Amino acid sequence: MTTLATQNRSKGAGSTPLINVQNLTKSYTAGEVVTKVLQGISFNIEKGEFVSIMGPSGSGKSTLMHILGFLEKATGGHYEFEGKDITKLQDDELAKMRNEKIGFVFQAFNLLPRTTVLENVKLPLTYAVGKGDINETAKQVLESVGLGHRLDYYTNQISGGEKQRVAIARALVNNPTIIFADEPTGNLDSKSGVQIMEILQRLNNAGNTIILVTHETYTSEHAKRIIQIKDGKIIDDYPVLNRRVAHDGETLK
Ligand code: ADP
Ligand code: MG
DSSP: OOOHHHHSOOOOOSSOOSEEEEEEEEEEEETTEEEEEEEEEEEEEOTTOEEEEEOOTTSSHHHHHHHHTTSSOOSEEEEEETTEEGGGOOHHHHHHHHHHHEEEEETTOOOOTTSBHHHHHHHHHHTSSSOOOHHHHHHHHHHHTTOTTOTTSBGGGSOHHHHHHHHHHHHHTTOOSEEEEESTTTTSOHHHHHHHHHHHHHHHHTTOEEEEEESOHHHHTTSSEEEEEETTEEEEEEEOSSOOOOOOSSOOO
8 A cells, every 4th residue: 555655756956956946937918908916926845845835816816826837927026946947948848847756636626527536546547657547546546535435436426535635646646846835624514624735744744745735724724834925026025933734534545
């Protein structure tokens, strides 16, 4: 059985930060109107960190996450991932990096409909080469998020909390360098939300790097560091001293 700890292979060493952004900007232009969504964002993120990007709705969190996850390009500024200048990459190179390095978890789960839990988690592996028995790998990751008993359920037959755990398993199955979770508890009841935060903390304890996007102070305090943004600018960046530990009293497995 692959544990969450062995999921996280060594990601390399050295002093190069995993993520280095300098003066990142993003604007949208519609006709003559230019909306400045990100207005000069700078920070480093090291391997193994658990960071919350926190700020009110509309502050630019998702936009920032999309740029960090190679889903969108910045308008200006500098972005290095593992020391590599991302701004110079072509779309196909970005897509390859995204498939290999990034796991995404979204508020709306984004699972395939009319498809089983197992098939959803196997999907990222079908693009990867040399992954061994993809059925077995997907099963093991689903077991690690407590869903070993739901493999053949269709995604419309499981609860919201279970859907989000499928999404986490799908994000993990390629053994990504970093996991981005955008408001992952936003569509969940509080108990399911606690379970999701518990899994994210467990993954981070096993060495995974996690960036959580949230507008809620309470949720953000499950991370080890908070980068607070407002109107597309960083207004604070600090370690969480009294970190919340998610525990719902039940062990998923
Ligand atoms: P958050 O995730 O913090 O709620 P977003 O990053 O989604 O914020 O959005 C920040 C701002 O950027 C919002 O004002 C939003 O309307 C605007 N925005 C986001 N995407 C686009 C787009 N594709 N075109 C124009 N404006 C956009
Ligand atoms: Mg958002």
